[in-house]
Amino acid sequence: xxxxxxxxxxxxxxxxxxxxxxxxxxxxxxxxxxxxxxxxxxxxxxxxxxxxxxxxxxxxxxxxxxxxxxxxxxxxxxxxxxxxxxxxxxxxxxxxxxxxxxxxxxxxxxxxxxxxxxxxxxxxxxxxxxxxxxxxxxxxxxxxxxxxxxxxxxxxxxxxxxxxxxxxxxxxxxxxxxxxxxxxxxxxxxxxxxxxxxxxxxxxxxxxxxxxxxxxxxxxxxxxxxxxxxxxxxxxxxxxxxxxxxxxxxxxxxxxxxxxxxxxxxxxxxxxxxxxxxxxxxxxxxxxxxxxxxxxxxxxxxxxxxxxxxxxxxxxxxxxxxxxxxxxxxxxxxxxxxxxxxxxxxxxxxxxxxxxxxxxxxxxxxxxxxxxxxxxxxxxxxxxxxxxxxxxxxxxxxxxxxxxxxxxxxxxxxxxxxxxxxxxxxxxxxxxxxxxxxxxxxxxxxxxxxxxxxxxxxxxxxxxxxxxxxxxxxxxxxxxxxxxxxxxxxxxxxxxxxxxxxxxxxxxxxxxxxxxxxxxxxxxxxxxxxxxxxxxxxxxxxxxxxxxxxxxxxxxxxxxxxxxxxxxxxxxxxxxxx
Numbered sequence: 020x021x022x023x024x025x026x027x028x029x030x031x032x033x034x035x036x037x038x039x040x041x042x043x044x045x046x047x048x049x050x051x052x053x054x055x056x057x058x059x060x061x062x063x064x065x066x067x068x069x070x071x072x073x074x075x076x077x078x079x080x081x082x083x084x085x086x087x088x089x090x091x092x093x094x095x096x097x098x099x100x101x102x103x104x105x106x107x108x109x110x111x112x113x114x115x116x117x118x119x120x121x122x123x124x125x126x127x128x129x130x131x132x133x134x135x136x137x138x139x140x141x142x143x144x145x146x147x148x149x150x151x152x153x154x155x156x157x158x159x160x161x162x163x164x165x166x167x168x169x170x171x172x173x174x175x176x177x178x179x180x181x182x183x184x185x186x187x188x189x190x191x192x193x194x195x196x197x198x199x200x201x202x203x204x205x206x207x208x209x210x211x212x213x214x215x216x217x218x219x220x221x222x223x224x225x226x227x228x229x230x231x232x233x234x235x236x237x238x239x240x241x242x243x244x245x246x247x248x249x250x251x252x253x254x255x256x257x258x259x260x261x262x263x264x265x266x267x268x269x270x271x272x273x274x275x276x277x278x279x280x281x282x283x284x285x286x287x288x289x290x291x292x293x294x295x296x297x298x299x300x301x302x303x304x305x306x307x308x309x310x311x312x313x314x315x316x317x318x319x320x321x322x323x324x325x326x327x328x329x330x331x332x333x334x335x336x337x338x339x340x341x342x343x344x345x346x347x348x349x350x351x352x353x354x355x356x357x358x359x360x361x362x363x364x365x366x367x368x369x370x371x372x373x374x375x376x377x378x379x380x381x382x383x384x385x386x387x388x389x390x391x392x393x394x395x396x397x398x399x400x401x402x403x404x405x406x407x408x409x410x411x412x413x414x415x416x417x418x419x420x421x422x423x424x425x426x427x428x429x430x431x432x433x434x435x436x437x438x439x440x441x442x443x444x445x446x447x448x449x450x451x452x453x454x455x456x457x458x459x460x461x462x463x464x465x466x467x468x469x470x471x472x473x474x475x476x477x478x479x480x481x482x483x484x485x486x487x488x489x490x491x492x493x494x495x496x497x498x499x500x501x502x503x504x505x506x507x508x509x510x511x512x513x514x515x516x517x518x519x520x521x522x523x524x525x526x527x528x529x530x531x532x533x534x535x536x537x538x539x540x541x542x543x544x545x546x547x548x549x550x551x552x553x554x555x556x557x558x559x560x561x562x563x564x565x566x567x568x569x570x571x572x573x574x575x576x577x578x579x580x581x582x583x584x585x586x587x588x589x590x591x592x593x594x595x596x597x
Contacts, residue, residue, distance in 0.1 A: 042073040051077045058088045063096035071104035075111050091159055094126040102288050124148045125155040194263045198226050224258060225273040231265040243269050249315055253308030255339045276331045280324035282568050287395055291540045295425060296462055297570025298392045303455035304336035309448030313378040320376050322384035323363045331564055361404045362397045363387040366412040366439050379441035386436030394422040428458050476504045478512040479527040484577045488525055491583035495591055509533035516547050524549040528562045536565045
C-alpha cells in the first residue's frame with residue numbers, strides 16, 4: 020500500500036498554468052491532469068459548451084483505464100456556467116458515468132453547488148461539492164489511496180477509505196434474492212440509495228441500504244413500519260424491508276423524474292421566474308402528502324426542494340427521502356443534534372427553547388420551500404449558516420409580493436406558514452393544500468369567450484403544420500382560420516405578440532431561429548402570458564421535460580386536422596372555451 024505522505028499535492032495555480040492546459044478561448048481556460056487514477060480538471064472563467072466537449076473527450080480516455088477513474092474538478096476560478104454546457108456534461112455522464120466514482124468539486128459558488136446537487140440526483144454518482152481546500156484535499160487523498168491499493172486487496176473494507184459513510188455494494192448478488200442493483204442514486208449519513216430492479220415483479224425500485232450500525236438498523240425498521248401502511252400518491256411508497264448481510268434495507272417506489280431543486284436551478288440560471296400556477300400545483304401536492312404523513316403521526320423533518328420530485332411523464336409530485344423522519348423523536352434533545360436543513364429549519368427546532376419536530380415545523384419548511392420556488396430565493400439566505408439559523412429565530416421574512424408583484428395572492432398564506440410561533444401556522448398540510456388549490460382555481464379561471472373571439476398564435480417552421488392548426492382551431496373553437504396569427508419563426512412570433520395580447524399560443528419545439536423553450540421563456544419574460552400554452556410534437560423526451568419544467572400542460576400531435584381538432588376540443592373544454 021502506498022505511503023500517504025507521498026501522494027501528489029493538488030497543483031497550485033502556477034503549476035496548472037505551466038502545464039496541462041487543454042483548452043483556452045477568450046473567456047475561459049481548462050487544465051487537465053490524469054495520473055495515478057485521478058482525473059482532475061481546473062476550470063477558469065466561463066464554462067462553455069466547447070469546454071464541456073473537451074472535458075468529455077478527456078473523460079472518455081480516462082474511462083479506458085483501470086482502476087475506475089476518480090474524477091475531481093477545481094472550479095474555484097469559474098465565474099459563470101452555460102446551461103448548454105451543463106446539459107452536455109450531465110447527458111453524457113448519465114450514459115457513461117458508472118465508471119466514475121468519488122466525483123468532487125471545489126467551488127465557492129452557490130450556483131455551482133446547486134449544479135453538483137442536481138448532477139448527484141440525476142446521475143446517481145457520489146458527487147460532492149466542497150467549499151474548503153482542506154476538505155477537497157482530504158477527499159482527493161482518500162481516493163488516491165483507494166486507487167493505488169494492490170488490486171488483490173480491494174475488498175469491501177477498503178471502501179471506507181473513500182468515506183466513512185460510503186458503503187457501496189461490491190458484488191452482483193441479488194439483495195433479498197430479488198433486487199438487482201443497477202447504480203447508486205445518492206448517499207447520506209445513514210446509508211446509500213440505489214436504483215435496483217425487482218426481478219420478480221420486473222419494476223424499478225429505489226433501494227435504501229443502511230450502514231451496518233445498530234442506530235441505522237433501528238431507523239430503517241422504524242421508517243419502514245411508519246410508511247408501510249401509508250398509501251398516498253404524493254408520498255413515495257414502501258415496497259418492503261429486510262436485511263442484506265449485516266445491513267438493513269428498505270425497498271421504495273422509484274420516481275423517474277426531476278427534483279424541484281433542479282427545476283428551480285434551471286429557472287434561476289435562465290433568469291426566468293418559475294411559472295406561478297405550476298409552482299402552486301407542486302406545493303399543493305406536497306402539502307396534501309404531508310397531511311397524509313402527519314395523519315400517521317410521522318414528521319418528515321427535511322422538507323426542501325431536493326426532497327420533492329416531479330414525475331417526468333405524469334407531472335405527479337412526490338415527497339421523498341424520509342431519512343430524518345424516523346429519527347425525529349429519538350434524536351431530539353441530543354447534544355448538538357438538529358434534524359433538518361438550515362435554510363428550511365423551523366425556529367422552534369434551532370432556537371434556545373428546543374421543541375420536538377411537529378406537523379407545524381414541516382409546514383414551516385414547506386413555507387420556506389414555497390418562498391424559494393416562487394421568488395427564486397429562500398426567505399433567509401447567507402453563506403454563514405449561523406446567520407441563517409438566527410434569522411429563522413428572529414427575523415421577519417419579506418412579503419413575497421415585494422420580490423415578485425404577482426404573488427400578492429399567496430402573501431398571507433406563506434407568511435402564516437413562516438410564523439415564528441407554531442400555533443400561528445396552519446393546523447395541517449391538508450388545510451394548506453385546500454388553500455393553495457383555491458388560489459389556483461381563481462388564478463386559472465378563464466373567462467368564457469364568445470365564438471370567434473379566441474385570439475391565437477401558431478408558431479411552426481412547417482407551413483403544413485400551421486395550416487392544420489388554423490383549420491383545427493376553426494373547427495373546434497370557431498376561430499376564423501384567416502385570423503390565426505401564423506408565424507414561421509420565433510422572431511416573427513415575438514413581433515406579432517408585440518401588437519397585442521393573445522389567449523392561445525401554439526409552439527413547435529424545434530424552430531429555425533430558436534428552440535421553442537427559449538421562445539416560451541421570452542414570451543413570459545416580456546409579460547405576454549397567454550391563457551393557454553400548447554406545444555406541438557416535442558422532438559424528444561428531453562424537450563418535453565423542459566417544457567413541463569416550465570409548467571406547460573398541453574401537448575398535441577399535428578399529424579392530421581381531425582386529430583388536432585379533437586385535441587383542441589379537449590383543451591378548450593377543460594378551460595371553458597368550448
